[in-house]
Amino acid sequence: xxxxxYEPYEGTKLERLTADAAVAMARYPDPRSAxxxxxxxxxxxxxxxxxxxxxxxxxxxxxxTAEVSAVATFYTxxxxxPNGEYTVGVCTNTxxxxxxxxxxxxxxxEHLGVGHDETTADGKITLERVECNAACDYAPVMMVNxxxxxxxxxxxxxxxxxxxxxxxPVAPTRxxxxxxxxxxxxxxxxxxxxxxxxxxxxxxxxxxxxxRLAREKGWRAPSAxxxxxxxxxxxxxxxxxTPITPGRTSSTDTPSAPPTGGTxxxxxxxxxxxxx
Ligand code: FES
Numbered sequence: 001x002x003x004x005x006y007e008p009y010e011g012t013k014l015e016r017l018t019a020d021a022a023v024a025m026a027r028y029p030d031p032r033s034a035x036x037x038x039x040x041x042x043x044x045x046x047x048x049x050x051x052x053x054x055x056x057x058x059x060x061x062x063x064x065t066a067e068v069s070a071v072a073t074f075y076t077x078x079x080x081x082p083n084g085e086y087t088v089g090v091c092t093n094t095x096x097x098x099x100x101x102x103x104x105x106x107x108x109x110e111h112l113g114v115g116h117d118e119t120t121a122d123g124k125i126t127l128e129r130v131e132c133n134a135a136c137d138y139a140p141v142m143m144v145n146x147x148x149x150x151x152x153x154x155x156x157x158x159x160x161x162x163x164x165x166x167x168x169p170v171a172p173t174r175x176x177x178x179x180x181x182x183x184x185x186x187x188x189x190x191x192x193x194x195x196x197x198x199x200x201x202x203x204x205x206x207x208x209x210x211x212r213l214a215r216e217k218g219w220r221a222p223s224a225x226x227x228x229x230x231x232x233x234x235x236x237x238x239x240x241x242t243p244i245t246p247g248r249t250s251s252t253d254t255p256s257a258p259p260t261g262g263t264x265x266x267x268x269x270x271x272x273x274x275x276x
Contacts, residue, residue, distance in 0.1 A: 008055035044187035089130035
């Protein structure tokens with residue numbers, strides 16, 4: 001009896017994945033280092049790390065399926081079952097939890113009828129508890145496909161979820177002008193830019209409060225090796241001995257690119273800034 005080697009994917013899908021995998025692998029001196037982006041790549045096709053995806057990664061990188069699975073099961077961003085179109089992650093880490101994150105998760109869970117790492121029957125939302133997203137100054141924070149929804153309440157979180165399920169345009173409170181799908185986001189994480197990285201503001205007003213105060217007061221951090229006062233907002237290592245240039249001192253001052261999503265005729269649903 002002859003056996004046929006198992007072929008993950010076929011046709012144009014296989015061609016597309018093979019070409020994209022070659023691009024990802026070319027970024028590393030050792031091709032197997034491209035496993036993490038390749039796992040995101042197969043998620044961008046299948047919506048999760050499927051059995052075919054594991055076979056594809058193993059075959060492409062010269063690894064065993066056990067080695068690929070070991071990595072895929074280690075990181076929570078890799079999904080082992082079909083993910084919803086939107087991952088809604090409620091931060092229930094310490095600060096967000098005490099500021100209302102636990103209440104948001106509980107009410108959202110009851111509202112959607114799903115628990116942690118479960119997906120609504122319509123395939124729209126996978127609900128998760130997530131760990132700190134380095135946005136504690138906007139607690140409690142919710143993420144939709146890793147876009148920020150700051151200063152949430154149970155009511156605002158349920159409203160976002162309802163609009164996502166209804167297919168309405170939804171925008172985070174800062175950052176990109178609209179949320180993309182889980183598959184689109186996975187392709188970006190695989191290293192294929194959608195050109196939207198500079199859309200909207202990155203650091204909001206609350207995150208910049210310390211920088212603002214330092215500028216107002218003329219505070220300087222002491223240099224580690226010379227004792228000189230340095231620019232506390234200098235970007236590059238070694239740039240700290242340059243004097244502060246009024247006007248532009250940090251990447252946070254870089255103007256954001258105009259949004260590609262949402263126009264006056266197609267509102268994004270962005271909530272008004274609480275910092276204005
Ligand atoms: S604890 Fe929620 S963003 Fe840090």
